[in-house]
Amino acid sequence: MxxxxxxxxxxxxxxxxxxxxxxxxIPAWAVTxxxxxxxxxxxxxxCVAMLAAGASTGSIIFTTFAVNLRHFLMSSSLAVHLSGVRxxxxxxxxxxxxxxxxxxxxxxxxxGNWGRWQAITVNQLANLAWVVSTTCGALLGQFIPVGAFGxxxxxxxxxxxxxxxxxxxxxxxxxxxxxxxIAVLWYLFIPGDSYxxxxxxxxxxxxxxxxRYREKRR
Amino acid sequence: MTFVDYLFLFGGMGLVTYIPxxxxxxxxxxxxxxxxxxxxxxxxxxxxxxxLLAPILFTDQAARSLEIGKPELLVAIPTLIFALKSKSxxxxxxxxxxxxWLTGFMVS
Numbered sequence: 001m002x003x004x005x006x007x008x009x010x011x012x013x014x015x016x017x018x019x020x021x022x023x024x025x026i027p028a029w030a031v032t033x034x035x036x037x038x039x040x041x042x043x044x045x046x047c048v049a050m051l052a053a054g055a056s057t058g059s060i061i062f063t064t065f066a067v068n069l070r071h072f073l074m075s076s077s078l079a080v081h082l083s084g085v086r087x088x089x090x091x092x093x094x095x096x097x098x099x100x101x102x103x104x105x106x107x108x109x110x111x112g113n114w115g116r117w118q119a120i121t122v123n124q125l126a127n128l129a130w131v132v133s134t135t136c137g138a139l140l141g142q143f144i145p146v147g148a149f150g151x152x153x154x155x156x157x158x159x160x161x162x163x164x165x166x167x168x169x170x171x172x173x174x175x176x177x178x179x180x181x182i183a184v185l186w187y188l189f190i191p192g193d194s195y196x197x198x199x200x201x202x203x204x205x206x207x208x209x210x211x212r213y214r215e216k217r218r
Numbered sequence: 219m220t221f222v223d224y225l226f227l228f229g230g231m232g233l234v235t236y237i238p239x240x241x242x243x244x245x246x247x248x249x250x251x252x253x254x255x256x257x258x259x260x261x262x263x264x265x266x267x268x269x270l271l272a273p274i275l276f277t278d279q280a281a282r283s284l285e286i287g288k289p290e291l292l293v294a295i296p297t298l299i300f301a302l303k304s305k306s307x308x309x310x311x312x313x314x315x316x317x318x319w320l321t322g323f324m325v326s
Contacts, residue, residue, distance in 0.1 A: 009308030016315065030224045037232035042270075047231060057227050065234035070266055073259040076242035076251060087244060094240035099263075100307060150319030156274055156290060157297050157314025163267040164301040164310075172264045179265040183272035188284060199272070200265035207261040208254070 003122040006100045007129035013041055014130055016154035017048065018137015023146050024052040031138035035131045040098065042162075043067045044134075045155040059193065066197050074102040081109040085116055096123025099162055171214070175207030289321040 014035075021031045026048065038044055043064040050060045075097055082090060093116070101123045108114035144151075167173055183199035190198075219227075275294055278285040297314040304310065 009306065009311075012308050012312050012315075016311070030219075030228075033224060034228045034231070037228045038235050039232075040235045043231065043235060046270075047227075057223075057230065060227060061230040061234055064231040065238075067266065067270070068235045069238050070263040071235070072238035072242055073256075073262060075239050076246055076256070076259065079243050079246045082243060090243045091240065094243050095236060097239040147322065148319070150315030150317070150322070153290070153293065153315050153318035154311055156271065156294070157311045157318075158307065159267050159271050160294055160297050160314065161301040161307050161310035163264065163271065164298060165305070165307075166264045166267065172261065175261045176264045176268040179268035180272050180276075183269040184276050184284070187273045187277060188282065191282075195273070196266065196269050199269035200262060203265040203268070204258055204261040207265070208258045211257060211261075 003104075003125040006104060006122065006126045009100060010041075010126060010129045011133045013154060013158055014133025015137035015140070016151045017041070017044055018134045018139070019141040019144055019151050020045070020137075020154070021048045021134075022138045022141025023144075024048050026051065026138070028135060028138040032131060032135045035134040038064070039095065039127055039130060040064070040068050040071075041130070041158065042155065045158075049155075063193055063196065066200075070099075071097050071102075074099075074106075077106060078102065078109075081106075082116060089116065089120070093120050093123065096120065096127055098123075098126065101126050103165070171207055171211045174210055175203050178206045179203030289318065293317045293321060 018028075018031055021034075022028065026034075034044055034047070038047075046063055046067060047060050050063065075094060078093075078097065082093070104122055105114070105119045109119070163176065167176065179199050179202075182202050183195050186195035186198050271294075273279055275288070275291045276286065277283060278288070293314060296317060297310060300313045301310040
């Protein structure tokens, strides 16, 4: 039952991704393969946009790495609740760590009444919903005109929602504003996609020192 | 692109996605990370998401120049408010898509 809100959330995003992929000329079987191998919503949207723009395989893989590096932190936090668990289980569990499954599992683990088998079930059900909905989107894509229903905005809206869910206190808001300014300037003056890593590392460092400064003044 | 091209691309993407998800679980399950690293890492998601959004909302991406007030930015405001109130990822995506679709009709 806990997995239900995640699955429901994945359906519109998955359909939108499938439609965009099919309109970018990616066949349905490739969309299924991508969802099964990668299982990362935002990176898959970026991949579709970059493929449509003719980007190289290397630059798509590097951007995927940069965008998904955030899961490193989520995995680190989950490790606290999975200490002493067999490594074989952890190998499978790691595959299903996404922004949404992390949010659900972390909340449940903190509440106390949650086990690793329930957690991995949430991960796997979410994965199934993702593969099925992206594939359906890809199959439907050829019947939907380009840009219809605002599919071009699906990724932006998803980023906006994930951003709002991340703003825990004022330090996070300042970090976001710093990243915004740095990213716009970096993007305007430096060609390529280095603004993603450049702005996020600089802004997180600024945010970290702001946090230290605030703690010292207390 | 051929089957092998796609397999290489998606296999590569899958690998670089899996490693950051797997490494901390595998090695840190019994160890404690330094507090400064935890604090710094906790700010990374906000910073990455804003960095990804910034050019979409504030620049003309074809000309790579500053542009304030494009439809993407105007639609972002009600979308952000909806996300804040509803806490729903799927709902926010649907609202954002719907509003953006509507602005398309108003502009043309």
